[in-house]
Amino acid sequence: MxxxxxxxxxxxxxxxxxxxxxxxxxxxxxxxxxxxxxxxxxxxxxxxxxxxxxxxxxxxxxxxxxxxxxxxxxxxxxxxxxxDLDAPLRGRISIGFPPTVADILSLPLVAAFRRTHPQVELRLVGAYTGHLLDWLHRGEIDVAILYDPNSARSLRSEPLLLENLFLIGPPDSGLSGERSIPFKDLDGKRILLPSTRHGLRTIVEQCAVEAGIALHIAIEADSYATLKDLVRHGHGWTILPLSPIHDDIAAGRLAAAPLIDPAPVRQLVLSYPADRPVSRLTRFAGETIADIVADHVERKVWPGRLLGRGQVRTP
Amino acid sequence: MxxxxxxxxxxxxxxxxxxxxxxxxxxxxxxxxxxxxxxxxxxxxxxxxxxxxxxxxxxxxxxxxxxxxxxxxxxxxxxxxxxDLDAPLRGRISIGFPPTVADILSLPLVAAFRRTHPQVELRLVGAYTGHLLDWLHRGEIDVAILYDPNSARSLRSEPLLLENLFLIGPPDSGLSGERSIPFKDLDGKRILLPSTRHGLRTIVEQCAVEAGIALHIAIEADSYATLKDLVRHGHGWTILPLSPIHDDIAAGRLAAAPLIDPAPVRQLVLSYPADRPVSRLTRFAGETIADIVADHVERKVWPGRLLGRGQVRTP
DNA sequence: GAACAGATATAACTATATTGTATATCTCGA
DNA sequence: TCGAGATATACAATATAGTTATATCTGTTC
Structure with a gap:
């Protein structure tokens, strides 16, 4: 050979x-x-x-x-x-994110590229995991952050983060970051969630089974913005990651509390195609994303648990 | 080139x-x-x-x-x-585990090798992470399960599992798998833990800080067996993974309850050396370990959360 | 159905790369 | 100081890769 x-x-x-x-x-x-x-x-x-x-x-x-x-x-x-390539990378890269992840990562990622590789043309693509998977396989995007695609066709994925999901209520709901809510307490409450084809829904339903309760899904909506609005206007509670809710909480429009017993979490992975060589540009993007995620988790801006390799990464 | x-x-x-x-x-x-x-x-x-x-x-x-x-x-x-090598693998492999992990994995791993590659000579090595790291680097073992060695020198690690730690008490302590104990409740209790150089101790102390309490470490002992005995004879409570306690609980010698708010967990990784090619035998061992861990977690024999790649593995 | 275009496979020859042999040179230990 | 063990270089021998020529096959077009 x-x-x-x-x-x-x-x-x-x-x-x-x-x-x-x-x-x-x-x-x-x-x-x-x-x-x-x-x-x-x-x-x-x-x-x-x-x-x-x-x-x-x-x-x-x-x-x-x-x-x-x-x-x-x-x-x-x-x-x-x-x-020891220090010369700025050039070229074009497409990076895919779920929408809420894009909200968190876009600005710092763009800033990092501007600082170190200003000549790189970034294309940041927000879409749901199913579409991102398709586009990765088709070569339309080079790397993506995905929610745990366990049945994905041939990809090379690295675990990034276990993201905690929070109970979201109106501002007068008494929900507080300081006081965790046992999952059982959702029994009988009006819960608003995305539809069954949404991965978050699956996770929440599994937690309900584990807690031994049945959820009363009052309304289904796939848009986080819609879910937030409905909650704000007292139509029920929802369960979402904290990152899209930060500003609403700070502005007093919504309240959030951690859920426990069990605590709903979902895994984010960084995925590359397995049938194409991964360029240095793509690897730099992946490493930069991993660094930004780590920074956000360590500063508790993004609640969750870092997952990573013990592998030493070249600076 | x-x-x-x-x-x-x-x-x-x-x-x-x-x-x-x-x-x-x-x-x-x-x-x-x-x-x-x-x-x-x-x-x-x-x-x-x-x-x-x-x-x-x-x-x-x-x-x-x-x-x-x-x-x-x-x-x-x-x-x-x-x-498509189906012929049984031959040769010799050394696999390292922390002692409690060895207790869980040894029998099923040996059984898997006997069934599929009976001519392989296994050497199962139980030791603490520090020693296992040394031996991996020296080439004395080929692959190891480690508790999250984030500062490890050049290894290639794959996350396996987030393992839950449990509160362990004497049989009359009222501890039950059905009722989680908030970490705050440990305030003022006599707690027995391994010494400060033990990774588990670090995790528990971080949880105490997060819960806003100070732990009263009545006794330090690095041996789980010693900790168990002391707990059984009413000298205090300890915090350990459930796997070494299973038989004691079944026999009514000890009791255990999940801890929450926060829930102490630690990450197990599967590690290979980065400076030597990884043989097929070593990769088979790694895949078999990952399969056994998955099976144990899915059957809830080993409480924790599986971590894995979305990557399709060849059968 | 025939002709043509586009494609792969093989043979033979040529050009290039790699390996072997001979040997110079250097370092270290006795 | 000498000899052994080691690396580096020059040149010759050998092996491999690329080119040219061409046979053969398949699919499309007329």
Whole structure:
């Protein structure tokens, strides 16, 4: 196995054609044909099926492609380590967030890029996890923060945060950050939540089961703004992360209290595609996001628990 | 950059000598000298310092070595994917655990290996995190479960579990799994804990600060068995994970209750060395441990919250 | 159905890269 | 000081990769 063979695999997989890959790489097509054949012989596996107009990866070929792209990522990391790239990164990156996360991270992330890599063109995309997953797979975004997509197709995800969810009520509800509410106390209360296809709803329903109560879901609304408004006007209570409620609490429009026994939480992960090499720009973005999240949690601006690797990160 | 150069880098780094590496690899020493030199020229970096009797990695060389070992790991994964190795793994592996974790995982882990890879020689090593870290770095163990070593030197860690800690009392203490105890209620109680260098102690003290109380540490003992005995004989209460207490509770010797507001938890991670390629045997062990932990948490045998990647794992 | 275009695979040859051999040079230990 | 162990360089030998030529196949168009 040689690096040139893995590079050829990657190019041919992307272009679907030895001839196009030859044009791209600047090497004669028969040389690429031979490289692929020798790789297939060494591994004793068919990487591509051939047809009259090109070639397509087999299932096994696709699996091997993922590892090949990781090899390329490690090689890029070797080069970057060797050169200690301090020159500002350039190029364009698309980063996806759930809307509430975008509210928290956008400004500090933009500030960090402006400070260290001003020539980078950022595209910040707010959408729900299902859409973000699609766009990651399609290559329309490079990296995304997602709520725990356990059944996600091939992604490489790093846990970021366990985010606490809070009970949100009107200002005269007596809810306070200083006094936790046992989940059982929600029995019989009018609760407003997003619809069943929303991950937050699933988490809250699991907590209700665990607490041994049935929730009275008075109204379903997928928009946090709508839920907030309804709560403000006394139509019931809701359960949301604290981050979109900060300003409302500070302005006396809403009140919030932690829930316990059980405490509803959800996991946020940072996800990259597994079938494309991850650029230095993308890795910088991921590291910067992780740093900002850590800072927010440590300053208790974002209530939750940091999750992370013991792995030392290069500065 | 070529794979042969990276392999040479790895061998020379390990043996400290081109001549020894030449013997090992079966290629003439001048060829290896030139490979290293060409790699250094391409990267514009010194990988080794030379002295009269061999050569030693520079700091930069060490960083690059880590990436090179990951390249080798990916290549091994490519070969394994290609061949769909179902043949039983062979060889020897050392796995480290904190003692209480060893109690939970040893039997099912041994059973899993016996069932799928009976020719593997397991060495299960119980020790505290500090020792396990040392042994991982020294190559004396291949993989370890650790309590969150955030300041650990270069390891590759994957979060496994947030483990809940419980209040442990004598059987007549009225403690029950059904009724959570607010942390504040520990104010004024006689508490028995491990010493300050024990990670659990740090977590509990942080919780006390958060609850706004001061803990009365009547006795310090690092042995869980000692703590249990002291509690049984009415010398106070302790705070431990539930797993070492299961049998004592079932036998009516001790009682336990969840703590809340805040709930003390600690993070377990699965750690591999970053400067050596991770063998398939080691990866199988890691995956098997993760599966067993997941099973225990799902059956509520091990109270806590699973942490994991969204990444699809090959079966 | 035939012709043509686009594609892959193979053979043979050429060019380039890598390895081996010989040996110079250096450092360290006895 | 000498010898052993080590690395570095020059040159020759060998192996590998790329190019050219061309056979073969498939799909599209007329």
């Amino acid at each position: 040689e690096l040139s063979q893995l590079r050829t695999l990657i190019h041919v997989a992307e272009l679907g054609s030895l001839s196009k890959a030859a044009d791209r790489i600047g090497i004669a097509q028969p040389a690429l044909s031979r490289q692929i054949r020798m790789l297939e012989e060494e591994l004793s596996v068919r990487l591509f099926t051939r047809h009259g107009r090109g070639m397509v990866l087999t299932d096994k070929g696709r699996e091997i492609l993922e590892h090949a792209t990781r090899v390329m990522t490690e090689l890029e990391e070797i080069r970057a380590t060797a050169s | 070529e794979l042969s150069q990276l392999r040479t880098l790895i061998h020379v780094a390990e043996l400290g000598s081109l001549s020894k590496a030449a013997d090992r690899i079966g290629i003439a020493q001048p060829a290896l000298s030139r490979q290293i030199r060409m790699l250094e020229e391409e990267l514009s970096v010194r990988l080794f310092t030379r002295h009269g009797r061999g050569m030693v990695l520079t700091d930069k060389g060490r960083e690059i070595l880590e990436h090179a070992t990951r390249v080798m790991t990916e290549l091994e994964e490519i070969r394994a994917t290609a061949s």
